[in-house]
Amino acid sequence: MKYDFLIVGAGLFGAAFAHEAKKKGKSCLVIDRRDHIGGNVYTEEIDGIQVHKYGAHIFHTSNRKIWEYVNQFAEFNQYVNAPIAVYKDELYNLPFNMNTFSKMWNIRTPEEAKEIIAKQIANLDIQEPQNLEEQALSLVGRDVYEKLIKGYTEKQWGRDCKELPAFIIKRLPLRFTYDNNYFNDRYQGIPIGGYTRLVERMLEHIPVRLNTDFFTLEDVAYDRLIFTGQIDEYYRYQFGPLQYRSVYFETERLECENYQGNAVVNYTQREVPYTRIIEHKHFEFGKQPVTIISREYSREWEPGVEPYYPVNNEENDGLYERYRQLGKAEERVVFGGRLGQYKYYDMDKVLEAALAAAEQYL
Ligand code: UDP
DSSP states (O other): OEEEEEEEOOSHHHHHHHHHHHHTTOOEEEEOSSSSSSGGGOEEEETTEEEETTSOOOEEESOHHHHHHHHTTOOBOOOOOOOEEEETTEEEESSBSHHHHHHHHSOOSHHHHHHHHHHHHTTTOOSSOOSHHHHHHHHHHHHHIIIIIIHHHHHHHSSOGGGSOGGGGGGSOBOSSSOOOSOOOSEEEOBTTOHHHHHHHHTTTSOEEOSOOGGGOOSOEEEEEEEOSOHHHHTTTTTOOOOEEEEEEEEEEESSSOSSSSSEEEEOOTTSSSSEEEEGGGGTTOOOSSEEEEEEEEEEOOTTSOOOEEOOSHHHHHHHHHHHHHHHTOSSEEEOHHHHTTOOOOHHHHHHHHHHHHHHHO
């Protein structure tokens, strides 16, 4: 038979597109290289705990339509992300807010905090921040930058803060109130039962072939291709490879009920080799007698490891643009998701993009 759509990648983009296509009566085949669906949002239950196998995923959005969309597939809990940052023997709240500042400088009021920050950047004369370092300094001053941003960012991205785009740090809220919510979005939570089940429900009644590589696929006929893998790989790296960051995890099961008291603890010091430790049960208020933790390490992507983050500096964005132009010229191919569009997308933005593509192509 001939499918209306071949969808490469069973992550959020592919699953949402497939769901919409199916609803409109189109036939789809979803394939994925891995042995499971869900892409990097995949969760696996261990000892009754949903383990985020490819790193912590906290769903948050301000788009009511998207919130309602995901709530069709799962009920969400009331988790609110409020990470802790550890620098040497000091402990701070994230994102950068009055709790962070009062601990850093032993002060109480927003006015005091603003004054200190202004003093710390007075001699820098930053007009329009040109890179992550300038952006961070101009927002939070020297102390917070040195203790909570510089080391963490250089570990996470493997690049000097001066070589990274400013927008990366603007992902984080900066507040002069005592509010540790890591996101400004109206809606937030973790799907009860895990992300894998959520994606399963999106893919209900849709054929999925796992352990199936698009590049060696034979004998599948289709009208249109939805490709959510790396766009540079699709084009055989003909202009050269795009850069990505990868992460890997050291996951441990501990015979203790509560290891770190929070789902996310960041280690912002350069010398600690991992960036953060995730204690999965705290995403769902777990009461199990054991716990699962994952130390997260960052590394440069190379063929054979999983890509996680596009490195959206000027050079890579320029290269991506060349691949995008090739893509645009193709009638039968649509690129989607973090890898297909080389974009540091959050989950809600991936879904927005998938629904927009569904509008356009269905
Ligand atoms: N960041 C930081 N210190 C922290 C946490 C984050 O400097 O303790 C910076 C870092 O540059 C990171 C960026 O903020 O890459 C975005 O962080 P986010 O938590 O959004 O990253 P993700 O969860 O997507 O890996």
